[in-house]
Amino acid sequence: MTKNPKTRHKILIADDSEMNRAILADMLGDEYDITEVENGAEAVTILQQRGSEYSLLLLDLVMPVLDGFGVLKAMNQARWIDDIPVIMISAESGASNVEQAYKLGVTDFISRPFDAMIVHKRVINTIMLHAKQQKLVGLVLEQIYEKEQQSSMMIEILSHIVEFRNGESGLHVMHIRVLTELFLEYLTQNTDQYSFSRAEISLISTASALHDIGKIAIPSEVLNKPGKLTDEEFKIMKTHSAVGASMLEDLPVHKDEPLVKTAYEICRWHHERYDGRGYPDGLKGEEIPMSAQIVALADVYDALTSERAYKKAFSHETAIEMILGGQCGTFNPLLMDCLREMADQLPEMLKEHNQTKADRHQIQDIEAEIMQHDELSPSARAMHLVEHERMKYNFFAAMSEEIQFEYKVSPSMVTLSSWGAEKIGLPEIVMDPHHDERVRAMTSDEDRKKLAEAIKGTTPEEPVTRYDCKLNMNGTYRWVRFICRTTWSEDDPPQYLGAIGKAIDIQEERNQIKTLERLAAYDEVTGLLNRTYAQKRIEDYMVIHSKQHYALAIIDVNAFNIANEKRGHIFGDRILAYVAGRLKQAIREEDIVARAGGDEFLLFMESREDSERTIQRISETLTGEFEDFSVSVNIGIALTRTVGKNYNALLQGADRALYTAKQMGEGTCCFFQESLQENPSELSPIKGTSKEQENCQA
Numbered sequence: 030m031t032k033n034p035k036t037r038h039k040i041l042i043a044d045d046s047e048m049n050r051a052i053l054a055d056m057l058g059d060e061y062d063i064t065e066v067e068n069g070a071e072a073v074t075i076l077q078q079r080g081s082e083y084s085l086l087l088l089d090l091v092m093p094v095l096d097g098f099g100v101l102k103a104m105n106q107a108r109w110i111d112d113i114p115v116i117m118i119s120a121e122s123g124a125s126n127v128e129q130a131y132k133l134g135v136t137d138f139i140s141r142p143f144d145a146m147i148v149h150k151r152v153i154n155t156i157m158l159h160a161k162q163q164k165l166v167g168l169v170l171e172q173i174y175e176k177e178q179q180s181s182m183m184i185e186i187l188s189h190i191v192e193f194r195n196g197e198s199g200l201h202v203m204h205i206r207v208l209t210e211l212f213l214e215y216l217t218q219n220t221d222q223y224s225f226s227r228a229e230i231s232l233i234s235t236a237s238a239l240h241d242i243g244k245i246a247i248p249s250e251v252l253n254k255p256g257k258l259t260d261e262e263f264k265i266m267k268t269h270s271a272v273g274a275s276m277l278e279d280l281p282v283h284k285d286e287p288l289v290k291t292a293y294e295i296c297r298w299h300h301e302r303y304d305g306r307g308y309p310d311g312l313k314g315e316e317i318p319m320s321a322q323i324v325a326l327a328d329v330y331d332a333l334t335s336e337r338a339y340k341k342a343f344s345h346e347t348a349i350e351m352i353l354g355g356q357c358g359t360f361n362p363l364l365m366d367c368l369r370e371m372a373d374q375l376p377e378m379l380k381e382h383n384q385t386k387a388d389r390h391q392i393q394d395i396e397a398e399i400m401q402h403d404e405l406s407p408s409a410r411a412m413h414l415v416e417h418e419r420m421k422y423n424f425f426a427a428m429s430e431e432i433q434f435e436y437k438v439s440p441s442m443v444t445l446s447s448w449g450a451e452k453i454g455l456p457e458i459v460m461d462p463h464h465d466e467r468v469r470a471m472t473s474d475e476d477r478k479k480l481a482e483a484i485k486g487t488t489p490e491e492p493v494t495r496y497d498c499k500l501n502m503n504g505t506y507r508w509v510r511f512i513c514r515t516t517w518s519e520d521d522p523p524q525y526l527g528a529i530g531k532a533i534d535i536q537e538e539r540n541q542i543k544t545l546e547r548l549a550a551y552d553e554v555t556g557l558l559n560r561t562y563a564q565k566r567i568e569d570y571m572v573i574h575s576k577q578h579y580a581l582a583i584i585d586v587n588a589f590n591i592a593n594e595k596r597g598h599i600f601g602d603r604i605l606a607y608v609a610g611r612l613k614q615a616i617r618e619e620d621i622v623a624r625a626g627g628d629e630f631l632l633f634m635e636s637r638e639d640s641e642r643t644i645q646r647i648s649e650t651l652t653g654e655f656e657d658f659s660v661s662v663n664i665g666i667a668l669t670r671t672v673g674k675n676y677n678a679l680l681q682g683a684d685r686a687l688y689t690a691k692q693m694g695e696g697t698c699c700f701f702q703e704s705l706q707e708n709p710s711e712l713s714p715i716k717g718t719s720k721e722q723e724n725c726q727a
Contacts, residue, residue, distance in 0.1 A: 047626030243273025
């Protein structure tokens with residue numbers, strides 16, 4: 030899961046407070062791509078679907094549906110915690126919570142209210158450290174993988190030489206490896222007696238490729254005899270297991286390596302049988318290494334289902350019946366249970382593994398078979414592809430509602446998209462457009478001349494040009510923008526061949542942009558500005574009126590989650606619309622009000638001597654009953670006199686003040702002051718009068 034260093038890192042923020050997410054996004058959004066979710070369940074879904082895209086998870090502890098600990102447990106179960114570092118950000122900073130979070134694998138823990146610099150530094154350090162670790166791991170794994178691939182390749186080459194001499198299909202070795210791997214995985218997952226690690230499974234399945242290496246010493250007349258072997262011939266054939274083991278045992282080097290030792294066990298004992306009637310040593314029961322037992326079962330199954338010089342292939346069902354019926358010797362009862370359970374899926378599982386390793390000759394055979402069909406001759410297939418591309422081109426052109434065209438110099442012609450031709454009243458193909466009266470009537474001589482000059486001014490290095498003019502569309506003149514890309518030959522020097530392009534209705538495009546901008550600027554539930562556009566408007570306002578001082582308030586509706594849970598989201602939306610309406614009635618015309626997200630609102634206004642009374646009046650206006658629901662708010666306010674004329678500083682100050690206000694109880698309003706950063710619990714609850722609020726002023 031190593032991230033591409035050339036792309037921006039992605040951060041997933043999981044927090045049920047939209048304001049908290051907004052503050053974190055504002056802190057980090059310039060450097061990272063941010064994804065926000067409001068509960069742990071959504072975070073797990075994102076990680077499950079595309080967790081490899083993310084470099085960091087910023088995780089809140091207390092969330093609805095699934096809390097932070099639940100997310101960490103899910104990440105541990107799925108092993109995502111190994112690939113995605115987690116920083117937990119929470120106000121719940123008790124020792125037990127911190128200890129449990131670290132036990133579950135978090136990289137760091139930051140208490141809230143948080144400091145921008147601390148968050149920023151820890152995020153950078155965590156991402157960079159993890160990236161370096163991943164890069165190092167990747168390099169090591171790459172080297173290990175390359176060496177394993179080379180080793181496996183050499184083993185397969187050697188075993189294929191043996192199979193070739195034996196007149197058997199090269200797929201036999203592959204089948205044995207795949208079957209061995211499948212049986213080992215089944216035993217590990219479904220029994221208590223055996224538990225093979227991923228490394229052990231890889232080792233045994235790789236070594237299985239050498240199971241018949243001793244056949245290289247068997248005379249070809251015995252090895253490839255089409256009929257039944259005589260007793261003497263069978264005696265010679267049976268020596269291949271001991272011969273193969275001796276070859277490995279006599280290696281001048283590497284004979285003590287785990288792979289060679291495992292291959293020795295498999296070579297020597299894969300013809301032993303559980304009841305002691307096998308060869309060469311007559312081992313029985315658990316005296317036979319499990320590696321040899323499993324390869325023996327895989328070897329028998331593939332031998333039965335494959336064609337040999339001495340027999341035809343049996344069906345899968347017949348092979349299973351023969352093995353389970355004891356016609357091929359006695360096997361470990363545990364392996365018989367394994368085969369019985371896997372029997373129905375075994376052919377498909379083998380097919381899936383083999384499809385990923387289809388060799389070149391199989392692909393060539395398929396290609397030859399396709400080419401035998403007349404209906405799929407090269408010309409027919411080419412025409413089919415051209416028609417398919419044309420269909421796609423016309424569909425996308427119609428969906429985009431653009432006049433798309435292609436111009437060719439030789440022969441001189443213009444090809445229009447179906448939608449474009451209908452829009453401007455021309456056929457889809459116009460021959461010799463320079464002299465066609467219908468084309469000439471669409472624009473003035475001057476515009477045609479300038480468009481031609483713009484096209485002639487392009488080069489192969491800079492082939493794109495634009496030109497605005499009026500175009501006659503079925504009798505109505507509209508301002509359009511031509512965007513053209515010229516095409517050139519590969520000659521030296523390149524020759525101009527023509528152009529592709531489109532003509533966009535400028536006025537219609539501007540109207541669409543305005544509509545989209547308006548839709549994007551306002552919250553659909555409350556009709557207020559959304560947080561993004563509110564920020565832009567506030568920042569612009571402070572620049573224009575730079576000599577004044579301002580206040581930014583965050584208003585939080587109390588018990589909103591309870592209303593949502595008990596009476597549904599539709600009722601919750603009606604509460605938000607009600608609060609928004611009351612808020613608009615309580616503010617001045619020049620004030621800026623927005624929905625910050627969730628149950629929180631932003632209010633930006635000029636800071637005057639009566640700001641405290643104004644805030645108190647707004648709090649009282651928003652307090653009351655709505656359809657039997659008791660509405661009350663907490664308000665956190667920051668002043669430019671205290672934090673400076675910076676939007677992010679105002680937002681963070683108001684958030685800290687709101688955090689303190691919520692700790693003090695419903696209906697509390699609190700102004701940000703420096704002591705909030707040190708110990709907010711020292712402040713007294715502020716409710717009611719302006720006099721009381723002096724305790725909480727900056």
